[in-house]
Amino acid sequence: MDEPILPLGNCPHPAHSSVDCPHRVPSGCSSPAHPAACCPPQGERDRLIQELERTNQELQQFAYIISHDLKAPLRAIHSLVQWIAEDYGPLFDEDGREQLDLLQGRVRRMDQLIEGVLHYSRIGRLREEMEPVNLNKLVTEVIDLLAPPPTMSVRVVNRLPVVVCEKVRMGQAFQNLISNAMKFMDKPQGEITITCVEQEGFYRFGVQDNGPGIAPKDHERIFQIFQTLHAGDAYGSTGIGLTLVKKIVELHGGEIRVISPVVPPDGHPVPLSANPANRLAGSGTRFEFTLPRRPVSLATE
Numbered sequence: 001m002d003e004p005i006l007p008l009g010n011c012p013h014p015a016h017s018s019v020d021c022p023h024r025v026p027s028g029c030s031s032p033a034h035p036a037a038c039c040p041p042q043g044e045r046d047r048l049i050q051e052l053e054r055t056n057q058e059l060q061q062f063a064y065i066i067s068h069d070l071k072a073p074l075r076a077i078h079s080l081v082q083w084i085a086e087d088y089g090p091l092f093d094e095d096g097r098e099q100l101d102l103l104q105g106r107v108r109r110m111d112q113l114i115e116g117v118l119h120y121s122r123i124g125r126l127r128e129e130m131e132p133v134n135l136n137k138l139v140t141e142v143i144d145l146l147a148p149p150p151t152m153s154v155r156v157v158n159r160l161p162v163v164v165c166e167k168v169r170m171g172q173a174f175q176n177l178i179s180n181a182m183k184f185m186d187k188p189q190g191e192i193t194i195t196c197v198e199q200e201g202f203y204r205f206g207v208q209d210n211g212p213g214i215a216p217k218d219h220e221r222i223f224q225i226f227q228t229l230h231a232g233d234a235y236g237s238t239g240i241g242l243t244l245v246k247k248i249v250e251l252h253g254g255e256i257r258v259i260s261p262v263v264p265p266d267g268h269p270v271p272l273s274a275n276p277a278n279r280l281a282g283s284g285t286r287f288e289f290t291l292p293r294r295p296v297s298l299a300t301e
Contacts, residue, residue, distance in 0.1 A: 070114050071111075071114055074107065074110055074111055074114065077107055078107050078111070081100070081103055081104055081107055082104075084100065085100055085104070113240070128166040128167070128168060128169065129166070130164050130165060130166060131164065131165075131166075131167060132162050132163070132164055133162065133163060133164070133165050133167045133170060134160075134162050135160035135161060135162065135163060135170070135174075135196075136156065136159055136160040136161075138167065138170065138171050138174070139156055139160060139174050139194055140156070141171070142171055142174050142175045142178060143178065145175070146175065146178060146179055146182065148182060148190075148192075151188065151189055151190060152182055152185065152189075152190040152191075152192070153189070153190065153191045153192065154178060154182075154192045154193075154194075155192075155193055155194070156193075156194045156195075157193050157194065157195045158195060158196060159196075160194070160196050160205075161196060161198070161203055163203065163291050163293075163294065164294045165252055165291065166248075166251075166252070169248045169251070169252075170248065170252070172244065172245075172248065173244070173245045173248045173249060173289075174194075174207070176241040176242065176244060176245050177207040177245060177287050178192060178194070178207060179241075180241060180242070181207065181209035181211060181285070184211050184212060185209065185210075185211045186211055186212045187210055187211065187283075190209065190210065190211065191209065191210045192207065192208070192209045193206075193207075193208050193209075194206070194207055195208070198293070201292065201293055202254070202290045202291060202292050202293050203290065203291050203293055204288060204289075204290050205288065205289050205290070205291065206286055206287070206288050207286070207287045208262060208284065208285070208286040208287075209284060209285055209286075210283060210284050211283065211284065211285060212283055213260045213261045213262075213283045213284055213285055214258060214260040214285050215260075216260075219257075219258050219260070222242050222258065223242050223243060223246045223256070224243065225240060225243040245287075245289075249289045249290075249291070252291055252292070253291070253292045254289050254290040254291045254292065255289065255290050256287065256288065256289035256290075257287075257288055257289075258285060258286070258287050258288075259285070259286040259287075259288065260284065260285040260286065261283055261284055261285075262283075262284035262285065262286050
């Protein structure tokens with residue numbers, strides 16, 4: 001038996017207004033099944049996906065080429081500034097030396113920005129082999145590499161798992177999070193903790209500090225490229241580090257978020273330390289990110 005023709009209602013496609021509209025629905029019908037008929041054909045969807053992938057690849061290649069080509073003239077500027085400082089530095093007055101120092105600092109900052117863009121363009125374009133990685137060992141190596149000063153305590157609270165990931169990328173993610181906490185620390189005794197909780201289907205990692213905290217209005221902005229909360233000259237920040245971390249985590253199938261000030265359900269600041277000077281109300285930041293759980297045993301080393 002032929003399917004009955006439905007009376008003309010509110011067609012989800014604005015161009016279809018005649019009685020011959022193939023997407024006719026009952027008047028007042030809000031079923032999500034009817035608007036699905038307006039989706040483009042499979043061939044059109046495939047073409048759009050291929051076009052999007054090609055455009056994304058071109059953008060990544062463009063960022064890499066531009067960044068790579070900018071490094072050559074920047075090296076020449078750096079060499080020239082060094083030559084001026086060595087040969088003519090003693091002839092400058094105090095104001096001249098300050099200007100020269102400022103120029104050298106700006107050249108270094110530009111080099112960091114270009115290097116950051118290069119790193120960002122490589123992620124996703126150049127993939128490493130996914131392998132089981134002992135995060136307990138990897139994070140320990142990262143901490144040793146950062147060499148925290150005596151006024152900074154960085155500790156792993158519980159044993160970290162072995163996860164299947166790109167080892168160098170994952171090391172970079174932990175390094176950026178820990179070094180950020182160290183860089184912006186404003187307490188006499190900095191405390192940074194790394195934690196991991198095993199949940200259904202994934203691991204939840206945390207990197208928490210007792211630093212100045214991040215205002216809620218900036219929680220989304222800090223993950224955008226070139227966005228910083230302080231002037232670049234103040235901390236030498238490029239605004240790329242957290243963008244890299246977010247991209248690395250998402251490429252591994254996880255998500256990242258920031259919690260700041262660090263406040264548990266009871267509303268009281270999390271006491272990282274027994275020293276009141278190190279646990280001011282409204283301070284502290286915790287970055288949490290997830291990684292999918294795969295059938296890999298905990299580290300035994």
